[in-house]
Structures are given as C-alpha cells and as structure tokens.
Amino acid sequence: MYQLIKPLLFQFDPEKVHYFVTRNLKRFNRIPGGTAFSRMLWDLEDKRLQKEVFGLKFNNPVGLAAGFDKNAEMIYEMGNLGFGFVEIGTVTPLPQPGNLKPRMFRLPSDKALINRMGFNNQGVDVAAERISAYRRDAKRSRKGLIIGGNIGKNKATPNEEAVNDYIKCFDRLFDVVDYFVVNVSSPNTPGLRALQEKEPLMHILNTLQQRNSKNGISRPILLKIAPDLTNEQLDDIVDIVKETKIAGIIATNTTVVREGLKSEKLSGETGGLSGKPLAQRSTEVIRYLSKKSNGAFPIIGVGGIHSPEDAIEKLKAGASLIQLYTGFIYEGPGLIKRINKKILSAKN
Numbered sequence: 001m002y003q004l005i006k007p008l009l010f011q012f013d014p015e016k017v018h019y020f021v022t023r024n025l026k027r028f029n030r031i032p033g034g035t036a037f038s039r040m041l042w043d044l045e046d047k048r049l050q051k052e053v054f055g056l057k058f059n060n061p062v063g064l065a066a067g068f069d070k071n072a073e074m075i076y077e078m079g080n081l082g083f084g085f086v087e088i089g090t091v092t093p094l095p096q097p098g099n100l101k102p103r104m105f106r107l108p109s110d111k112a113l114i115n116r117m118g119f120n121n122q123g124v125d126v127a128a129e130r131i132s133a134y135r136r137d138a139k140r141s142r143k144g145l146i147i148g149g150n151i152g153k154n155k156a157t158p159n160e161e162a163v164n165d166y167i168k169c170f171d172r173l174f175d176v177v178d179y180f181v182v183n184v185s186s187p188n189t190p191g192l193r194a195l196q197e198k199e200p201l202m203h204i205l206n207t208l209q210q211r212n213s214k215n216g217i218s219r220p221i222l223l224k225i226a227p228d229l230t231n232e233q234l235d236d237i238v239d240i241v242k243e244t245k246i247a248g249i250i251a252t253n254t255t256v257v258r259e260g261l262k263s264e265k266l267s268g269e270t271g272g273l274s275g276k277p278l279a280q281r282s283t284e285v286i287r288y289l290s291k292k293s294n295g296a297f298p299i300i301g302v303g304g305i306h307s308p309e310d311a312i313e314k315l316k317a318g319a320s321l322i323q324l325y326t327g328f329i330y331e332g333p334g335l336i337k338r339i340n341k342k343i344l345s346a347k348n
Helices: 002-009 014-030 034-042 075-080 124-136 159-173 192-196 198-210 231-244 276-292 308-317 326-331 334-347
Strands: 051-053 056-058 062-064 085-091 104-107 112-115 146-151 179-183 221-225 248-251 272-275 299-302 321-324
Touching: 002 014, 014 034, 014 075, 014 104, 034 075, 034 334, 056 146, 062 334, 075 085, 075 124, 085 124, 085 179, 112 276, 112 326, 124 146, 124 159, 146 159, 159 179, 159 192, 159 198, 179 198, 192 198, 198 221, 198 231, 221 231, 231 248, 231 276, 248 276, 272 276, 272 326, 276 299, 276 308, 299 308, 308 321, 308 334, 321 326, 321 334, 326 334
Parallel strands: 062 085, 062 321, 085 146, 146 179, 179 221, 221 248, 248 299, 299 321
Antiparallel strands: 051 056, 104 112, 112 272
C-alpha cells in the first residue's frame, strides 16, 4: 500500500510530506475501525519477540528513532504500526524553530536523507504534557509500549551551561518517560558535538545520574553517539559508560561524511546524512563497542536499516534493540512487521 503512494509523496518537500502523512495517520486512527485495521495490517504480537533490556520489558525490539516524533504527537499512532518502543524528541527546555528551510533533502538513488533541522521542537513542557495525557488515556494507550525521551540543549545555550538544559529536560520528563537519551551528537546545533569530549560529557552524565532517583525510582540513561568518532574516541565512550554507570549507548546518529554518494546534486548540502550509506559504519561502531566492552552494556542499533537482513546484521553485531527512521520513510510501516517476522524465524 505504502509503496504505491510513495512515488507521489516523493514529488513534494520532505518536511511538508512528513506533516501531511502524520496528520492523516492521526485522522485514520480516529475513524471507527481505523485502529483495529492498522494493528491487523502492520502489528505483530508474539511473546517470543518480547525482550528485557536495561530493566525494561519491550513488546518487540523494533523502535522508532528520535527525530520523527519530536513533539510526542504520534505515540499512539506509532504503537498501532507495530513499534515496540517510541523515542520522542529531541526536546529542549524552550521551544525553538530550528534552522531555516529547506532543511531536509531526499537522496532517492542512495536511499538516504540529509537533514539540518536543528532541534526544532515545541519545548519540553509540551512534550511532557502530551506523554502524560497519553498515559492517562487507558483506551488509547498501547499496553507495554515503551517511551523514551531524547533530550538536548537550546541553540542559544552556551556549551558551558549546557548541563542546565539537560537537567531541565530530565527533571520535566522524569515522571512520564521510561528511559532517557542524552543527545550530544547531532551535527545540526553549532558546537553540540564538542560535548562528546570526555570531560564535558562526564560532567553532564554524572550530573544526571546524581538526580536519577525519585521515590525509589530511577530511569535508564543512554548516550547517543555520532558515527564519525575514531576508535580512540569510542574507547573513551566505553570508559565513560563504565565510570558513569549509565544504562547503554545508541549507535549511531547521522554522519557528516559524504563518501560514495550517487546523488551528487544534493550531496553538498550541510547536515546529517542518514539511511543506507550509514549502514556499514553504524554496524562497525556497534561491533567495536560490543567487543571492546565485552558486551558490558546494551546497545540500540540505528542507521541504514532498510530490510530485515539489515536489522539482523545489527543484532548480530551486538545490538540489543534497533531503531528505524530513514528506512521507515523509504520502506514504509510494513518494514516493522517484516523485521519482527525475520527475528522470529531466526529463533526457530
């Protein structure tokens, strides 16, 4: 079904198409029978797919990566498409418009996207209220759907004060999300990637860990890293995870590398590249971290997953869970079910 309308959708601006599709997906789920039809078509429920990772029980290991549902507007709808978990954000303390448009570009011959969105979002308060409303609505909330909160800093906040932005987001979302992701790896906020250096990163993570307890409850904190780190920097990441005792890593964010692209016309656009060209490098990072740490912490694998085989490759490399974004856009919601079927067949 999706593949029939994709050529038409791809004739228009990617950001406009995103809002068009999400609006209509919400409308579809509101009509009588829409939810049941969506789950029948795309969802796959099987206890053998359930997986416990960093203390949380996931219905299945396929999640929606951050960036698609920045403002926590599509949790219900994404659950009905069969995702085992949804990561909202990246959210910042204050609303911000992001970078100037156009800021997202398709590279169809590469099955890739370039984006320079710049953490455009409505602010952490809006996201927190929406997640809270979702959880209160017993009829609409999906049983067992895990929700992650991806947090960042406002563009106007200097790096020296970045920790305060992460604290604000962490405190505001603590009661409504199941896990946190610290995003210091987006290439679209000036200077943000400098926070991946060991000293500032340790400061942010240790500060959040010190606040990570409320009424006897703590939340898993993960770190999302760039695929462009050297092996020496990845070694630092392993040390940081061990020293700060955070729950795990998401590997990887988008890349600034442009090697081997077929789409020469758009390859010069600034921003983060995602999709198939990222597949090999993200898998390399997963495998390196897994081996270097002796599997000491969970890894969520993301980057270039466009087929069930891509997903299995990430899992075999050491990922405990996987996430989709660009592959979801190119291949459609049917990809989620196909991956889960492949995982089940691999268990037999």
